[in-house]
Amino acid sequence: MGTEGAGVREVSLREVSSRGGEAGEGRYLYCVAEEGERRALGPIGIDGNQVYTIPAGRLCAVVHESPAAPYRSEDREVAEGWLRAHAGVVEAAWEVFGTVLPARFNTIVRGREGRGAAENVESWLRERQGALLDRIARLRGKAEYGVQIAWDAPGAAAQVIAQSPELRRLEEEMRSSSPGLAYLYRQKLERAIRAEMEARAEVRFRDFCDLIRARVADLRAEWRKPDGGGRQVLMSFSCLLRREEAAGLGEVLERIQEMEGFSVRFTGPWPPYSFVAPG
Amino acid sequence: MEPTREGGGALVDLLDRILVRGIVLDADIIISLAGVPLVALNLRAALAGAETMLRRGALGRGEAPRGAPEPEPRGWSPAGPALR
Numbered sequence: 001m002g003t004e005g006a007g008v009r010e011v012s013l014r015e016v017s018s019r020g021g022e023a024g025e026g027r028y029l030y031c032v033a034e035e036g037e038r039r040a041l042g043p044i045g046i047d048g049n050q051v052y053t054i055p056a057g058r059l060c061a062v063v064h065e066s067p068a069a070p071y072r073s074e075d076r077e078v079a080e081g082w083l084r085a086h087a088g089v090v091e092a093a094w095e096v097f098g099t100v101l102p103a104r105f106n107t108i109v110r111g112r113e114g115r116g117a118a119e120n121v122e123s124w125l126r127e128r129q130g131a132l133l134d135r136i137a138r139l140r141g142k143a144e145y146g147v148q149i150a151w152d153a154p155g156a157a158a159q160v161i162a163q164s165p166e167l168r169r170l171e172e173e174m175r176s177s178s179p180g181l182a183y184l185y186r187q188k189l190e191r192a193i194r195a196e197m198e199a200r201a202e203v204r205f206r207d208f209c210d211l212i213r214a215r216v217a218d219l220r221a222e223w224r225k226p227d228g229g230g231r232q233v234l235m236s237f238s239c240l241l242r243r244e245e246a247a248g249l250g251e252v253l254e255r256i257q258e259m260e261g262f263s264v265r266f267t268g269p270w271p272p273y274s275f276v277a278p279g
Numbered sequence: 280m281e282p283t284r285e286g287g288g289a290l291v292d293l294l295d296r297i298l299v300r301g302i303v304l305d306a307d308i309i310i311s312l313a314g315v316p317l318v319a320l321n322l323r324a325a326l327a328g329a330e331t332m333l334r335r336g337a338l339g340r341g342e343a344p345r346g347a348p349e350p351e352p353r354g355w356s357p358a359g360p361a362l363r
Contacts, residue, residue: 026310032302070310083294090297104301108310120308145282146292238296250280257280267289268282273296277303 026068026108027054027061027117030089031271032125033097034136035060041092046071046085051092054118056125059132062093062100063121068110094271099140101132101276139275142217145246145268147237147253149208151201152261153226159261160196167192197226205235208256215249216241220274231263238274 028046036058041051049064073079083105090102109124111117125132161167170192174185205223213219218240226232239249250266257264283289 029302029304068310080294083297086297087293102297102301104299104303105297106310107302107304109304109308110310112308124304124308144296146289146296148288148292238300246282250282254280264280265288265292266280266282267284267292269284270293270296273300276301 024065026066026110027063027121028066029103029107030062032101034099035097046082054121056122057129059125061121070106090271099136102271102273139272142240143269144272145239148233148265149235150233150263152231155261201226211252240275
């Protein structure tokens with residue numbers, strides 16, 4: 001998976017200066033962790049930067065010193081390297097500190113009005129200490145898993161027609177009409193099929209939500225309407241649960257995978273990126 | 280069914296999370312980006328393409344599991360049908 005951390009990479013002067021800002025003015029935030037001491041994690045950060053903690057109270061921010069400018073690149077390899085490095089640091093912190101609140105890519109704290117970036121990180125940790133500790137307590141011992149469910153639309157459309165006398169009748173009319181009229185019948189038929197498929201997808205979505213929710217501590221669910229074209233991912237779930245309970249979730253997903261027309265992708269365990277804010 | 284962290288699909292799942300999930304700090308202490316970061320659009324589109332190629336064996340890095348859904352570009356509706 002490549003989350004063992006990007007290797008050290010020489011940063012070209014052009015890239016540094018093109019990002020703007022002076023060196024050291026910002027603190028790139030990887031995550032918040034339950035750790036109250038200053039710790040060094042080594043040169044595992046983006047562009048080989050030294051990663052270390054800024055503690056405050058019972059928490060710390062895992063950071064590297066960066067220019068006060070976001071990481072931007074049109075080079076896919078460069079961008080992918082940065083993202084993998086970010087993932088790698090969050091994973092390392094997860095292993096070392098136990099529970100982490102992952103930050104989004106390119107979260108860079110800056111200095112402002114006479115206060116440096118490090119100071120701002122520290123005061124932010126103190127001000128939010130209670131809420132952050134609450135969140136950490138909720139996530140302790142758990143990991144995030146991703147579930148995506150795809151639906152084979154053509155197969156479903158055929159089923160929908162076969163099971164509806166009304167739609168079969170419409171199809172008959174279409175076949176036995178003149179070309180102009182047949183076109184209109186086709187429009188009507190396709191609209192009717194799409195509406196029926198949306199309705200069925202919605203029912204399935206609720207069913208799967210219930211099945212999955214019963215096996216997880218927390219759930220974020222997203223869906224989209226079937227667009228009528230081929231195989232399509234309809235549902236995306238982020239699941240929070242203990243690793244030991246992933247097998248139970250896997251059983252439910254296996255049953256869904258075995259259903260006609262559905263296929264499931266199950267990924268993880270990930271640090272809990274999707275559960276850092278109250279749902 | 281076992282969860283996986285291998286393959287293009289898993290990579291997209293991870294990078295998706297890093298790009299759009301995670302802690303967001305108060306605007307006054309962070310460097311903010313106007314609009315969607317260029318890296319997000321290009322990379323996701325490129326990775327969606329890579330996943331397709333993986334499944335068809337074109338990249339020679341092994342097949343993704345059969346039946347695994349292809350990663351999709353964003354366009355999700357978090358609203359959708361009301362959840363109990």
